[in-house]
Amino acid sequence: xxxxxxxxxxxxxxxxxxxxxxxxxxxxxxxxxxxxxxxxxxxxxxxxxxxxxxxxxxxxxxxxxxxxxxxxxxxxxxxxxxxxxxxxxxxxxxxxxxxxxxxxxxxxxxxxxxxxxxxxxxxxxxxxxxxxxxxxxxxxxxxxxxxxxxxxxxxxxxxxxxxxxxxxxxxxxxxxxxxxxxxxxxxxxxxxxxxxxxxxxxxxxx
Amino acid sequence: xxxxxxxxxxxxxxxxxxxxxxxxxxxxxxxxxxxxxxxxxxxxxxxxxxxxxxxxxxxxxxxxxxxxxxxxxxxxxxxxxxxxxxxxxxxxxxxxxxxxxxxxxxxxxxxxxxxxxxxxxxxxxxxxxxxxxxxxxxxxxxxxxxxxxxxxxxxxxxxxxxxxxxxxxxxxxxxxxxxxxxxxxxxxxxxxxxxxxxxxxxxxxxxxxxxxxxxxxxxxxxxxxxxxxxxxxxxxxxxxxxxxxxxxxxxxxxxxxxxxxxxxxxxxxxxxxxxxxxxxxxxxxxxxxxxxxxxxxxxxxxxxxxxxxxxxxxxxxxxxxxxxxxxxxxxxxxxxxxxxxxxxxxxxxxxxxxxxxxxxxxxxxxxxxxxxxxxxxxxxxxxxxxxxxxxxxxxxxxxxxxxxxxxxxxxxxxxxxxxxxxxxxxxxxxxxxxxxxxxxxxxxxxxxxxxxxxxxxxxxxxxxxxxxxxxxxxxxxxxxxxxxxxxxxxxxxxxxxxxxxxxxxxxxxxxxxxxxxxxxxxxxxxxxxxxxxxxxxxxxxxxxxxxxxxxxxxxxx
Numbered sequence: 001x002x003x004x005x006x007x008x009x010x011x012x013x014x015x016x017x018x019x020x021x022x023x024x025x026x027x028x029x030x031x032x033x034x035x036x037x038x039x040x041x042x043x044x045x046x047x048x049x050x051x052x053x054x055x056x057x058x059x060x061x062x063x064x065x066x067x068x069x070x071x072x073x074x075x076x077x078x079x080x081x082x083x084x085x086x087x088x089x090x091x092x093x094x095x096x097x098x099x100x101x102x103x104x105x106x107x108x109x110x111x112x113x114x115x116x117x118x119x120x121x122x123x124x125x126x127x128x129x130x131x132x133x134x135x136x137x138x139x140x141x142x143x144x145x146x147x148x149x150x151x152x153x154x155x156x157x158x159x160x161x162x163x164x165x166x167x168x169x170x171x172x173x174x175x176x177x178x179x180x181x182x183x184x185x186x187x188x189x190x191x192x193x194x195x196x197x198x199x200x201x202x203x204x205x206x
Numbered sequence: 207x208x209x210x211x212x213x214x215x216x217x218x219x220x221x222x223x224x225x226x227x228x229x230x231x232x233x234x235x236x237x238x239x240x241x242x243x244x245x246x247x248x249x250x251x252x253x254x255x256x257x258x259x260x261x262x263x264x265x266x267x268x269x270x271x272x273x274x275x276x277x278x279x280x281x282x283x284x285x286x287x288x289x290x291x292x293x294x295x296x297x298x299x300x301x302x303x304x305x306x307x308x309x310x311x312x313x314x315x316x317x318x319x320x321x322x323x324x325x326x327x328x329x330x331x332x333x334x335x336x337x338x339x340x341x342x343x344x345x346x347x348x349x350x351x352x353x354x355x356x357x358x359x360x361x362x363x364x365x366x367x368x369x370x371x372x373x374x375x376x377x378x379x380x381x382x383x384x385x386x387x388x389x390x391x392x393x394x395x396x397x398x399x400x401x402x403x404x405x406x407x408x409x410x411x412x413x414x415x416x417x418x419x420x421x422x423x424x425x426x427x428x429x430x431x432x433x434x435x436x437x438x439x440x441x442x443x444x445x446x447x448x449x450x451x452x453x454x455x456x457x458x459x460x461x462x463x464x465x466x467x468x469x470x471x472x473x474x475x476x477x478x479x480x481x482x483x484x485x486x487x488x489x490x491x492x493x494x495x496x497x498x499x500x501x502x503x504x505x506x507x508x509x510x511x512x513x514x515x516x517x518x519x520x521x522x523x524x525x526x527x528x529x530x531x532x533x534x535x536x537x538x539x540x541x542x543x544x545x546x547x548x549x550x551x552x553x554x555x556x557x558x559x560x561x562x563x564x565x566x567x568x569x570x571x572x573x574x575x576x577x578x579x580x581x582x583x584x585x586x587x588x589x590x591x592x593x594x595x596x597x598x599x600x601x602x603x604x605x606x607x608x609x610x611x612x613x614x615x616x617x618x619x620x621x622x623x624x625x626x627x628x629x630x631x632x633x634x635x636x637x638x639x640x641x642x643x644x645x646x647x648x649x650x651x652x653x654x655x656x657x658x659x660x661x662x663x664x665x666x667x668x669x670x671x672x673x674x675x676x677x678x679x680x681x682x683x684x685x686x687x688x689x690x691x692x693x694x695x696x697x698x699x700x701x702x703x704x705x706x707x708x709x710x711x712x713x714x715x716x717x718x719x720x721x722x723x724x725x726x727x728x729x730x731x732x733x734x735x736x737x738x739x740x741x742x743x744x745x746x747x748x749x750x751x752x753x754x755x756x757x758x759x760x761x762x763x
Binding site for chain 2: 045048049052053055056057059060062063066067079085175179182186193
């Protein structure tokens with residue numbers, strides 16, 4: 001696709017879309033004429049909010065990895081596992097696909113998300129016009145993948161509630177799981193509060 | 207653009223002015239990262255506060271240990287975890303670094319013992335079976351008290367006893383180690399009341415020290431007069447009544463054990479204090495025969511052969527066993543080139559009941575006793591087997607002889623055994639006999655016999671015999687002659703004597719006149735004597751009567 005700068009945009013025509021129903025209306029209108037939602041040209045405080053949520057998720061990511069996410073006790077044996085040690089144990093046990101999945105969902109995705117959002121924010125604040133389309137694509141990927149990080153949390157919550165076999169096997173959640181859930185939720189909120197249109201605002205300004 | 211704006215202005219002119227709120231400098235959204243940071247800090251603080259001291263434990267082997275996994279437990283509560291295991295080249299040992307949880311400091315001191323709990327299969331049972339599936343773990347037994355330390359030496363075998371186990375520890379001294387082992391039971395009337403903690407050679411390497419533990423409340427059963435004996439294994443005795451097989455429990459049969467008993471005494475005894483020492487007997491019979499704890503050793507030097515004396519032979523005083531022979535040796539004194547046989551005996555003074563108060567020290571008492579003739583002597587216990595025993599007795603007629611070759615033990619002077627004496631006198635006799643000049647004696651005897659023969663067979667002797675025979679014939683004739691002439695005369699003389707006697711008899715008969723005359727004469731004589739006595743009495747009182755006569759001036763009548 002060629003450059004989009006020569007195309008006109010809704011904002012240029014003083015039109016703004018409703019966040020909820022997507023109806024285009026005049027920018028001066030404060031409430032959507034159709035659904036009654038607040039009308040903003042861009043998401044309010046998008047960059048600041050995203051930064052705050054991203055920072056919070058980065059902070060929580062430390063205990064999420066440092067603390068055990070769960071303790072599997074089978075036949076009296078068992079040690080608390082952090083995310084990474086869980087991946088290693090799965091790998092040692094020969095369950096490579098599962099290890100890969102957990103590694104991907106629990107380590108790669110959150111990190112990529114955080115780096116990605118951070119990169120997008122920085123690129124906007126630096127008013128970079130570089131590969132705006134690819135960055136939008138990146139944002140879409142981040143949005144899409146974000147929820148998959150919850151796989152780990154779901155798995156833990158299901159296992160904890162299911163595996164209550166007393167001496168044979170018991171799974172206990174750890175503090176890391178809570179922190180990790182916080183990371184996932186915060187990164188999802190961060191990506192939600194990020195307005196990808198800001199990427200294009202810069203290119204349009206130029 | 208401007209036209210657009212104007213139209214916009216016109217179309218919205220009648221609208222109220224928008225309220226323009228000054229945008230807050232800091233959005234409320236920043237509360238989220240702050241909260242996240244606070245949670246993070248709190249979690250870190252939590253984990254930091256949960257952390258206890260880091261400790262290192264030295265093991266011989268890391269068998270069953272896994273870095274980052276093996277937990278450290280106390281009473282099955284996890285108090286730590288092994289973080290990493292490294293080898294120490296210099297010591298050739300394994301060093302395990304472990305982190306502990308908060309509050310563990312109290313359990314980590316100099317007396318703390320740490321060992322690996324592994325599955326163990328022993329005769330006493332199976333332990334640590336749970337670790338088969340759960341993996342090994344470290345168990346600690348915090349010592350009673352001590353300074354905090356973070357370096358420990360791991361035990362290879364779990365201690366049989368944990369601190370704070372109620373009960374008492376005792377030390378037994380045995381002559382030899384039985385078939386028991388660490389953890390073997392202590393049995394009281396068939397009940398398992400304790401266990402053997404361990405054993406070691408005593409300092410002088412002459413006996414075995416066995417440490418035992420008796421659990422509460424049975425520890426009260428152990429009193430100072432309690433006796434312990436080894437009840438390991440099987441005991442088969444064969445005697446006149448047949449075979450007797452003695453065993454303890456099956457467990458003690460397999461792994462051995464120690465039984466004890468407290469004799470019933472008149473006085474109520476206090477339970478023995480902790481770490482009290484006892485003697486461990488080989489079997490119950492030993493206990494019954496020797497329930498005496500105090501011992502005294504003596505050394506004896508016998509001059510003669512001690513063949514037949516064996517270790518364990520009794521030592522008797524007045525026929526009562528007071529001890530046993532402990533050791534027999536053959537010594538060679540390189541200085542004096544003398545062979546000696548020192549015999550070590552063990553006397554149990556408890557077998558003698560002492561009456562009265564001691565006025566001297568035991569050494570002085572012994573000295574006095576030796577002077578009084580206390581001696582040791584070997585005697586034959588059985589003529590059949592030739593077994594000897596040591597008899598202590600009084601032989602005041604002998605002088606005490608001391609060898610004084612051993613300074614460790616007191617010496618009891620000895621005297622040769624009666625058999626020895628006999629042998630000695632017999633041999634002396636033989637010696638004397640040997641010293642007799644038998645050859646010359648017999649020669650002389652032969653020559654004198656020869657001479658005798660010569661004399662007997664000589665013609666002089668023959669003549670002498672003939673003369674003798676003639677003389678005898680002469681005597682014979684003489685006697686015959688006497689028979690013929692002397693006998694009739696003798697008979698007539700006897701007859702005459704008989705007649706004379708009869709005559710005399712007649713004269714002296716009761717009714718004979720001679721006897722009557724004699725009687726009257728005698729009566730007369732006695733009357734005369736009375737008159738003379740009266741006269742004498744009167745004269746004694748009245749001597750003047752001699753001059754003046756009866757009734758004179760001097761007279762009273």
